[in-house]
Amino acid sequence: MIRKREVKNVSEEILNVSNISISFLQYTRGLRQNLLKVITDLTLNISSGEVIAVLGSSGSGKSLLAHAILGILPKNAQLSGEIKYKGEILDQKRKEELRGKEIALIPQSVNFLDPLMKVSDQVIGEVEDEEDKKRKKAHQREVFEKYGLSEEVDDLYPFQLSGGMARKVLVSTALLTNPKLVIADEPTPGLDDKAIEETLSHIRKMADDGVGVLLITHDINAALKVADKVAIFYSGYVIEIANVGDFSGDGERLKHPYTHALYNALPQNGFKLYKGHQPLHGEIPVGCVFNSRCPHPTESCVMVNPDLMEIGGTYVRCNKYQQSNLYG
């Protein structure tokens, strides 16, 4: 467990994503087009000093959230809904101004580095003159030092970095511009336990220094180790946003049946079999997306798609809670 330090400053809301949906325009046959919805309703917010994990299976489209915030969705994608950064609406122009500065990305792998440039040079990026270069170089050294990257690393090419070093380079690069929001897109797959632990502790450290972190992952163990809250992404919807502490015991504090199933399916928690599969993109049912797999479906679940509703600081999308709310 990577413990959270007390955050000194009062936290402020950095990012507010409300009801965004992302669709892709596809050609099916000839000139016939089809609009494929990949994210239907994604809502979450992040405050400074907080790590929010978005947990979803691979291929579920959760990385699109990162692309939407940074304004790098492909041309055939349509984005609707609202993304606010520090209370102001984030449009394409603003995204381009902020990305790489106040909003930074930790990409999935070293493949995102330029293989033909030395680490230090590409990390510093554009410089105006010698003076500027000196200043930026000094700052880079300072940040690299903080993450245990010695001076030799500056002159290495990406292929000469070990997995762990590459990880540190990606993390410290994201921090060079003193961002307020860091998006980490699947930072752990393919790493061994030690490297995962290290990456996660870097993420925690950032947050403790006041940065808001959006951690996009399919690895529930990683999410539970470092996040404050976990948003569960299922078939294009956020179905629950739970506190990390709710993932304990038998998971009795988790509200959505899928979150429950996910927790109890972990090898260390019973490895319990739960049947069924997430509906495919384009085959999403009318009512609740989880209806066919739900242990306690009601009649309304076939027709009524529940909204994400708040219950004591956590959120759940389930008709059971909507009804108990309605009828006391």
Next chain:
Amino acid sequence: MELRGENLSFRYGSKNWIIKDLNITMKNNEIKGLIGDSGSGKSTLCKILAGYENNFEGSVTLAGLPLPKKGFNPVQLIFQHPEKTMNPKWRMKDSLYESWDVTDDLIEKFGIQRSWLNRWPNELSGGELQRFSVLRALSPRTKFLIADEITTMLDAVTQVQIWDLVTTIAREQNIGILVVSHDKELVNRICDDVVYLSDINNN
């Protein structure tokens, strides 16, 4: 029946040995776990055991004989990323039936929906694709499965579903499995026996 790797050594060119004098034996009624850190040679060993890598020293034998050079390979390797192993220009049914005449009963058991058969690989999620990879490999002629981190990229619910099916069918058909993973908890759950790569690798 035994799958046996003896004195296996491998390196790229004249670089350092990735694996050196490694011995491993599996029985076809056994589910064996193999744990190793990243870069420890797990995937290299998998490729050697399944006959994908020819440039190694030592020998791999199945029931005392070398692996067949052509025709169906009774040692089937399943990879971590199914989206990289499926032919992107084939519909799912073509990829599935290429391997063997998969029975409808098994398709249903695997939770593969009829509509998925006509889809392209890029339209399915990793979990759905991995069901196809596993089913493809479970031909009646298969004697051993080498499962190289096959559920690492999947959510916990799908992970249980896949392992529940694979282990049940393997036990029914006497297929031996090598479960390669970095997840000790998972390996302890499903395997009869666990070996650590660091213990059997002499590099």
